[in-house]
Amino acid sequence: MSQTSRPSPPPVLSPARRWTGLAALAVALLTVGLDLMILNVALPTLAGDLEASTSQLQWIVSAYTVIFAALMLPAGGLGDRYGRKKLLLAGLAAFTGASAWAAYSGSAGMLIAARAAMGIGAAIIVPLSLGILPVLFPPEQRRRAIAVWVGALGVGLPLGPIVGGWLLEHFWWGSVFLINLPIGAAALLASAVLLPESRAPDAPPLxxxxxxxxxxxxxxxxxxxxxxxxxxxxxxxxxxxxxxxxxxxxxxxxxxxxxxxxLVDPQLFTNPNFTWPALAATAGTFTLVGVLFVVPQYLQILGGHSALATGIRLVPLVLALLVAAGAVDKIVTRFGAKIPMVAGLAIAAAAFAVYSRISPDSSYVFTATCLAAMGLGAGLGLTPAVDLVMGTLPADRAAVGSGLLMAIRQIGAAFAIAILGTVLNAIYTRDLDPHLNNVPEPAAEASRDQIAGAYAAAERIGGPRGDELATAAADAFTQAMSGVFIASAVISAILTVLIALRLPASATGTPELSEQQPPAKETG
Structure with a gap:
């Protein structure tokens, strides 16, 4: 294998085919992003209709997450070897078919199996859709395409509760999975027609x-x-x-x-243009996960809003993310990738710090402002980070490198939920326990379990004692939210400083390792 061969430009495609092909990928990503959050609003309904236990409810969510995280890296490697488009189409078909299976599952066990199958499809779609971008676009247009990719995946997260809330208000629980069928079918058809096939030439053994x-x-x-x-x-x-x-x-x-x-180029583990942007992208994911972990509970339970109304109140986060992702191309062109990455992390850290002042009486304007700032920070940081990572990847390993990045981000998201969930529960129970001395033990146990249980117990108790319990639970939960946001601010601030100090100022996303590798072969 020649060490002097340089990557050839992407196949000659018309601008219309490039951007419509990207639109097909965006639709596929939107489906995956929606599914990561849409199920959260349906869990109470599933508990009743399927008679699912708490453990089964957890695995309805976790089966998808574990499979999704575990298979992204090998899925990228298989795509590089056997054809990125071919495997992407298989992933879309698997995800769409498994969604239909999930919608008509007759038991919790069957739904868990269907969710695992959906995780397989999503694990193929996400890295392969990113790995195809260098085939569709030359380097000077890649950053703009990645901004669309980031926006499609990121917007799907907060849109999940909105779509899920609306569906549950009008249809049965299976509709949160059936929504994937028309979207998945459209993405499958468009991808089959519009995307070129590509694979690594002379691929080594797996x-x-x-x-x-x-x-x-x-x-x-x-x-x-x-x-x-x-x-x-x-x-x-x-x-x-x-x-x-x-x-x-x-x-x-x-x-x-x-x-x-x-499977992965060992140089990636020591390349600062991969390592630090990958951490920045993980931090951006951490930002979105941290917000979506606690804010919907605050809006829905303390604010008394429906699932749909709660989702709508997350729109400032979505809009700010889209605005930042759309503007970052010009910013990077003028100032380089490091400045918006560091600025995005710093803005997110500051927004978390400010939002930690939240109380049960805080206005929605305060929440909306903080959400917008967090979305702005995530949007500024994610696109240049992903672009830098893609710039370090060999052309014949674009998909497997994308899979590595997405696996790191998914592990970071799991850590975010675990760490922030631990902080939330520890502070909430610490502050609530002193107010449970005169509360019947079953109600006290339900109150310790979660804020929704405390509000339900307060309603059953009624009178002044019920009001006192509801007030104490609201105060304890907002104190716990403050702890979550302080932890998020600290983590974001530490990464801001580390990336500011360690990421080379000249980092631009220009391929480095790829110049030492042969180009990916365009086969269709």
Missing amino acids: DLPGIATSVLGTAALVYGIIQGPEDGWSDPGVLTAIGGGILLLAAFVYRQRHAAHP
């Missing part, structure tokens, strides 16, 4: 030990992180899963450094 250690390690780690808040961080099963996951991922890294045909 690194099967690398695939095995990455899949098992990621699955074990994410499972342990998810179970930690539920079973306790000292639980032997949790410790075994996390420890085993870390050991397997360490074995994966070792394997990549010594294998004759590694």
Whole structure:
């Protein structure tokens, strides 16, 4: 394999085909983004209609998350070897078919299996859609295309509660999965017609030990992180899963450094133009996950809004994310990638710090302003970070590199939920417990479990005692929210400083490693 060969430009496609092809990818990503959050508003309905236990409800969510995180890296590698378009179409078909299966599941166990199948499809769609962008667009247009990609995936997250709330108000719970069918079918048809096929020329043999250690390690780690808040961080099963996951991922890294045909280029682990932007992209994901973890509960339970009205009140986050993603191309062209990345993280950190002053009496204007600032920070940071990562990837490893980035982001999202959930529960129970002395034990236990349980218990008790419990729960929950936002602000601030100090100022997203590798082969 020649070390002097340079990547050829993307295949000659008309501008209309490039951008309509990107639109097809955006539709596919929107479906995945919606599904990551849309189920949250349907869980109470599922508990009643399917008689699902708390453990089953957790696995209806977690089965998707674990599979999604574990399979993205090998899915990218398979796409580079056998054809990115071909595998993307398979992923879209799997996701759409599994959505129909989920909609008509007759039991909680069947729904868990369907959600796992949906995770397989999503794990293929996300890295392959990003890995196809260098085939569609030349470097000077790639950043703008990535901004659309980031916007489509990011906007789907807060839109999930809006769409889910509307569907549940008008239809049965299966509609939150059926919505994927027309969108998935449209994306499948458009992708089949508009996207060119591409794959790596002279692809080396698949690194099967690398695939095995990455899949098992990621699955074990994410499972342990998810179970930690539920079973306790000292639980032997949790410790075994996390420890085993870390050991397997360490074995994966070792394997990549010594294998004759590694799944991932070992240079990526030491390249600052990959490492720090990947952390910045993970921080952007952390921002969105942290907000969507607690704010909907605050708006819906303390604010008394419906699921649909709660989703609509998240719109400032969506709009700010879109505005920032749309403007960042010109900013990067003028100032480079480092400045908007650092600025985005700093804005997010400041917004978290300000929002930590929230109370039960805070106005929606305060919430909307903070949400807009967080969306602005995420939008400014994510697009140049993803562009820098793509610029470091060899042309023949675009999809597997995308899978590595997305797996890192998904692990970061799981950590965000686990860490922030632990902080939320610890502060909430600490501040609420002194007010539960005169509350019947069943009501006290329900109140400790979650804010919704406290409000339901207060309504059952009624009178002054019920009002006192509701007030105490609201105060405890907003104090817990403050703790979550302070933790988010600290993490964002630390990453801001580290990236400001360690990311090279000259980082522009110009391919470096790719110049040492042969180009991806366009086959259709």
